[in-house]
Amino acid sequence: HRHLLGIEPLSKEDITQILDTAKIFKGICKGTNKKFPALKGKLILNLFMENSTRTRSSFEIAEKRLGADTLNFSASASSLSKGESFYDTIKTLESMEPHIVVIRHSSPGSSKFLANNLNASVVNAGDGAHEHPTQALLDAYTIREALGTLEGLNIVIAGDIKHSRVVRSNIWLLKKMGNNVTLSGPPTLIPPGIEKLGVNVEYNFDNAIKDADVVMMLRIQRERMVESFFPSLQEFNMLYGLTKKRMENLKNGAIVMHPGPINRGVEINSEVADSKRSVILEQVSNGIYVRMAVLFLLAGGRINEISN
Numbered sequence: 030h031r032h033l034l035g036i037e038p039l040s041k042e043d044i045t046q047i048l049d050t051a052k053i054f055k056g057i058c059k060g061t062n063k064k065f066p067a068l069k070g071k072l073i074l075n076l077f078m079e080n081s082t083r084t085r086s087s088f089e090i091a092e093k094r095l096g097a098d099t100l101n102f103s104a105s106a107s108s109l110s111k112g113e114s115f116y117d118t119i120k121t122l123e124s125m126e127p128h129i130v131v132i133r134h135s136s137p138g139s140s141k142f143l144a145n146n147l148n149a150s151v152v153n154a155g156d157g158a159h160e161h162p163t164q165a166l167l168d169a170y171t172i173r174e175a176l177g178t179l180e181g182l183n184i185v186i187a188g189d190i191k192h193s194r195v196v197r198s199n200i201w202l203l204k205k206m207g208n209n210v211t212l213s214g215p216p217t218l219i220p221p222g223i224e225k226l227g228v229n230v231e232y233n234f235d236n237a238i239k240d241a242d243v244v245m246m247l248r249i250q251r252e253r254m255v256e257s258f259f260p261s262l263q264e265f266n267m268l269y270g271l272t273k274k275r276m277e278n279l280k281n282g283a284i285v286m287h288p289g290p291i292n293r294g295v296e297i298n299s300e301v302a303d304s305k306r307s308v309i310l311e312q313v314s315n316g317i318y319v320r321m322a323v324l325f326l327l328a329g330g331r332i333n334e335i336s337n
């Protein structure tokens with residue numbers, strides 16, 4: 030593949046190759062900060078048109094670990110604020126000859142637009158409510174590491190499904206790998222017809238999580254809501270929040286995930302986010318190795334070339 034625009038076009042083998050490559054990088058780099066020259070001489074442009082903490086930092090760390098030169102572009106500090114168009118902005122940056130462009134943007138399809146118009150490999154770091162492929166890959170890595178498998182699991186994804194790019198990428202990935210995926214949340218935040226993607230919908234959150242191996246909570250994205258929020262945040266927590274009481278009813282060994290940033294006391298309570306079942310910070314840390322793997326493979330690297 031020349032680009033990573035989403036999980037939808039990837040095969041099961043592509044996904045496994047990325048996860049296996051990330052595992053090798055983690056085995057060598059965790060705690061050692063070891064660097065590899067695989068991307069030496071390559072220029073990577075991090076084009077963040079929407080805010081980010083985890084994705085932006087871990088891409089930059091991954092790029093540095095692979096020896097690349099990096100340029101971090103922030104929309105608010107650019108000539109976009111003087112009215113320059115997105116097209117003219119990307120053509121201007123293209124003339125600086127980046128090899129890989131990592132883009133986050135609020136519009137679905139923005140990474141595809143870039144791939145169609147730029148002479149560079151493009152990595153989608155989140156495009157509106159469409160896809161966030163590296164998030165789904167790091168989630169998959171974390172599940173496989175914690176539970177020892179990535180197939181045949183009961184996985185519940187809950188909360189604001191409607192505005193989430195993370196859920197779309199996760200549905201594609203988890204279904205391709207052969208898992209049972211159940212979505213839960215208020216009907217106002219679950220798009221009609223989503224069952225067509227091969228998932229179950231269970232509006233009663235307590236029923237949904239009864240047999241779960243993984244419960245992945247999603248952030249209520251109030252910044253994307255034009256309508257007023259229903260129900261109130263307190264009612265949401267009562268009906269759909271992962272509270273301590275609900276956590277106590279989970280199966281032995283079940284894990285709790287959240288892509289972050291979390292709304293404590295809304296979709297997840299502090300006693301859960303900070304509990305032993307929570308792998309939220311492992312997800313962040315695994316993001317570095319998964320992004321190293323994605324960049325390495327896009328640049329034509331092969332697993333047997335990575336040496337300790």
Ligand code: CP
Binds near residue numbers: 083290
């Ligand atoms: N999970 C995630 O994409 O977080 P950021 O928005 O902080 O990058």
